[in-house]
Each structure stands twice: as structure tokens, then as C-alpha cells.
Amino acid sequence: MRPGIAETLLLAVALAMDAFAVCTAAFCAGRVSGLRSSLRLSFHTGLFQAIMPVLGWLAGRSIAGWVDSWDHWIAFGLLAFVGTRMIREGGGRGESRRGDPSRGWLMITLCLATSIDALAVGFGLALLRGPILFPAVVIGVVTAGIAFVGTRVGCRLGRVFGGRAEIAGGVVLWAIGIRILLAHLLG
Numbered sequence: 001m002r003p004g005i006a007e008t009l010l011l012a013v014a015l016a017m018d019a020f021a022v023c024t025a026a027f028c029a030g031r032v033s034g035l036r037s038s039l040r041l042s043f044h045t046g047l048f049q050a051i052m053p054v055l056g057w058l059a060g061r062s063i064a065g066w067v068d069s070w071d072h073w074i075a076f077g078l079l080a081f082v083g084t085r086m087i088r089e090g091g092g093r094g095e096s097r098r099g100d101p102s103r104g105w106l107m108i109t110l111c112l113a114t115s116i117d118a119l120a121v122g123f124g125l126a127l128l129r130g131p132i133l134f135p136a137v138v139i140g141v142v143t144a145g146i147a148f149v150g151t152r153v154g155c156r157l158g159r160v161f162g163g164r165a166e167i168a169g170g171v172v173l174w175a176i177g178i179r180i181l182l183a184h185l186l187g
Contacts, residue, residue, distance in 0.1 A: 016147065022045075023148075026151065040103070078120045079176055084170065090168075
């Protein structure tokens, strides 16, 4: 089963929650200031989120022929794992970071940390024999947009929704995993 447009958008939003939370926290802490910093950080988080599923997809395609009979279980397991991790992390926020997260190694580290989940999603899409270009672009663009919003209105939203947004992303990943599993078992 390949994800449709609606599922791809939901997946993109779910994956963007880590970036949203990080950008929100950075803005709340006063470490990102001005439009240029917001654009730089949101662009790079989107870029990493677009690249990582492609890398995961390439890795997954190399072994897809070996796991056809149980690929749905792997996809479900990966999405459940990532979703559970997002739910746990969403419940325990409060990380402290130093420096400007829109520059240098700190930016690269944040972008990598928030895009690891996208690597697993790309691997899962390869096992489902799904395409990668459209989902990768959607994931990147949606993440950049959501990250930008996080940097611009982060202080207010961070206090109210920061951890809950990541929890919602984890729940969406679980829902997509269950749908994949049910589609294979029932169809």
C-alpha cells in the first residue's frame, strides 16, 4: 500500500513536529532573532527533512526484495517506534541549548536530530514500494513552513502547545502505521 496525498500531508505534518518544537524552543529562549535567522533555520530543517527520507528509501530499496512477505510489519514497527519516541519526547520538554541555532554546527546538529525520524519513514516507504520524490518534497516544504511558524510565534505557542504538538505527531504516525497494517491484513 502506497500513501496517498492526504496520508503524505499527514506524515509531513507529523514529521515536522520535532522541528516545530525545536524552533519554538529556540525562539522562546531568545536564541533566534529576526526574519533572516528564522528563514535560515526553517530552510535548513526542511532541507534535512527532505534529504533523510530519500537516504532511508535508498537503503530500503536495496533489501526490499528480501522482505516482501513481512514488509507491512516492518513499516508498522518503524512508524510505531518513531511515534512512541515522539510521544515520549513531547511529554518531557525542557532541553537547554546554547548559541544561535540558525548557524554553524548547532544548526546542523538540530537539523540532523529532528530529521532522524524521516530516515525511518523513507525506509518504510521503500519497503512498501512507494515513490520517494513527492513525499520527500512535501515533507521538506511542510517542515520548512511549520518550522518558520515556530520561530515567528514560538514564544506564545511554545508555552501552550510545544510538547502537545510533538505528541500529536506521534499519534499520527501510529495511526498511519495501523492503517498500513490493517490494509495488508484485510486486503
